[in-house]
Amino acid sequence: MESLLQKAFSPDLFRQQAHNLVDQLADYLEQAQSGSLEMVIPYKDPEESLAFWQEDYEQGQGDVTEFFSKTIQYSNHLHHPRYMGHQVTPPVPISALAGMLSSMLNNGMAVYEMGLVSNPLERILSELLAKKIGFDKNGGGLLTSGGTLANLTALLAARAAKTDVWEDGTNERLAVMVSEEAHYCIDRAARIMGMGNEGIIKVPTNELLQIRTDLLEQYYQEATDKGLHVIAIIGSACSTSTGSYDDLEAIAAFAQKHELWFHADGAHGGAVVFSDKYKYLVKGINQADSVVIDWHKMLMAPALITAVIFKRNDDAFRTFQQKAQYLWANQHSKDWFNSGKRTFECTKLMMSVKVYAILKAHGEQIFTDNVEYLYDLGKQFATLLKARPNFELALEPESNIVCFRLKSTSGTLNELNANIRKRLLEEGKFYIVQTTLGDKLYLRVSLMNPLTTETDLIALLDEVERLGKVVAS
Numbered sequence: 338m339e340s341l342l343q344k345a346f347s348p349d350l351f352r353q354q355a356h357n358l359v360d361q362l363a364d365y366l367e368q369a370q371s372g373s374l375e376m377v378i379p380y381k382d383p384e385e386s387l388a389f390w391q392e393d394y395e396q397g398q399g400d401v402t403e404f405f406s407k408t409i410q411y412s413n414h415l416h417h418p419r420y421m422g423h424q425v426t427p428p429v430p431i432s433a434l435a436g437m438l439s440s441m442l443n444n445g446m447a448v449y450e451m452g453l454v455s456n457p458l459e460r461i462l463s464e465l466l467a468k469k470i471g472f473d474k475n476g477g478g479l480l481t482s483g484g485t486l487a488n489l490t491a492l493l494a495a496r497a498a499k500t501d502v503w504e505d506g507t508n509e510r511l512a513v514m515v516s517e518e519a520h521y522c523i524d525r526a527a528r529i530m531g532m533g534n535e536g537i538i539k540v541p542t543n544e545l546l547q548i549r550t551d552l553l554e555q556y557y558q559e560a561t562d563k564g565l566h567v568i569a570i571i572g573s574a575c576s577t578s579t580g581s582y583d584d585l586e587a588i589a590a591f592a593q594k595h596e597l598w599f600h601a602d603g604a605h606g607g608a609v610v611f612s613d614k615y616k617y618l619v620k621g622i623n624q625a626d627s628v629v630i631d632w633h634k635m636l637m638a639p640a641l642i643t644a645v646i647f648k649r650n651d652d653a654f655r656t657f658q659q660k661a662q663y664l665w666a667n668q669h670s671k672d673w674f675n676s677g678k679r680t681f682e683c684t685k686l687m688m689s690v691k692v693y694a695i696l697k698a699h700g701e702q703i704f705t706d707n708v709e710y711l712y713d714l715g716k717q718f719a720t721l722l723k724a725r726p727n728f729e730l731a732l733e734p735e736s737n738i739v740c741f742r743l744k745s746t747s748g749t750l751n752e753l754n755a756n757i758r759k760r761l762l763e764e765g766k767f768y769i770v771q772t773t774l775g776d777k778l779y780l781r782v783s784l785m786n787p788l789t790t791e792t793d794l795i796a797l798l799d800e801v802e803r804l805g806k807v808v809a810s
């Protein structure tokens with residue numbers, strides 16, 4: 338008799354379940370593209386959703402095919418062209434297949450022997466990005482689990498380059514400079530590193546929500562006068578709320594003058610390094626000491642896969658210098674093939690396989706096409722908004738992130754737009770989010786799906802106008 342364990346590993350069962358799942362996912366793709374998938378987001382409130390799954394759980398062991406089907410049905414559908422919410426890509430299908438491959442092989446990466454394929458692929462991908470950024474042959478880096486961890490990794494490398502805290506601890510008050518519009522993970526990273534409120538010097542932004550480079554000197558002097566040791570400056574490329582690009586060239590010059598580490602957070606918009614049309618937005622990025630780029634935002638791969646690229650790849654080896662006798666013999670050797678020496682993760686997903694599969698199947702051009710199509714679409718959306726007097730555009734978009742709101746003669750605009758967004762969520766035919774700029778609430782789209790068209794954008798604006806009348810009445 339076959340044991341439970343033997344049955345669970347049955348090749349025939351796997352073949353059958355996998356075929357079924359692939360069929361279900363292909364149907365999902367087809368429906369999303371043909372318009373027959375009605376809901377982008379089948380929203381339920383959290384308690385209702387929990388009750389639904391608790392009931393499912395209480396039914397005990399059952400048909401996994403049905404579980405897969407329900408998971409598809411009740412999830413947020415990023416492949417629907419009317420998904421325009423958070424900055425997560427609808428993964429290009431080949432990368433999802435590579436996800437299945439890598440989950441099955443499960444080579445944990447920390448040491449070369451546990452990542453015979455994924456470690457070399459990671460090096461190739463890091464060198465590809467280093468070249469795109471404009472670094473010379475000394476450039477290189479690693480992959481890690483998301484932009485948040487990647488930014489923390491880069492800032493730890495900055496600290497290792499500027500201080501001996503890792504070995505000796507310190508009484509010094511360290512600080513970093515960043516725009517007040519930077520992603521919250523920078524603030525979090527600085528706090529994790531013990532810098533506290535004072536150590537996070539938030540520089541105001543201009544009307545385009547880019548860091549005010551004319552204020553850098555003043556903020557730096559004030560910090561040093563207070564006894565802070567500023568170690569790094571971070572440029573956003575681009576910011577999260579509005580997709581605004583900081584002036585990286587000016588930041589680079591400032592960093593050089595004061596011998597600061599210059600880090601570029603390109604989690605979202607660093608992907609323009611693949612586009613001749615849009616790479617002007619990151620002019621100066623080649624002068625950064627470190628750059629973060631998410632493959633799972635603009636570069637079509639499933640979450641989480643983030644690149645941390647260093648101008649001098651050797652810097653990466655200082656970040657986590659530690660003895661781990663059972664893993665590697667020499668703490669100080671710079672072996673690129675032992676992933677765990679340079680990353681937070683010990684066991685790590687075979688991330689590189691998912692990105693490499695995209696390159697193998699479609700070539701580099703697919704990244705260029707994706708970035709250019711979506712950034713063009715952002716501009717197209719702004720043009721549509723400006724042609725409709727009922728709408729206000731928060732600022733001219735530099736990327737595929739666009740903030741706007743419906744105007745009205747009655748009631749407060751914040752309330753009106755918040756209610757519209759709530760209704761959109763409940764109805765589930767579009768998925769967009771909201772953000773607050775100053776004291777104004779805006780609707781916000783991140784155009785992440787390359788199958789979204791102008792027709793979808795017009796339909797969104799029609800729907801927002803219609804809901805505007807509904808919620809106002």
Ligand SMILES: Cc1ncc(COP(=O)(O)O)c(C=O)c1O
Pocket residue numbers: 424482483484485486488520522573574575576577602603604605631641643
């Ligand atoms: C500029 C920027 N940095 C960092 C992050 C965090 O990245 P992740 O969600 O991969 O942790 C984001 C996410 O939106 C971002 O926009």
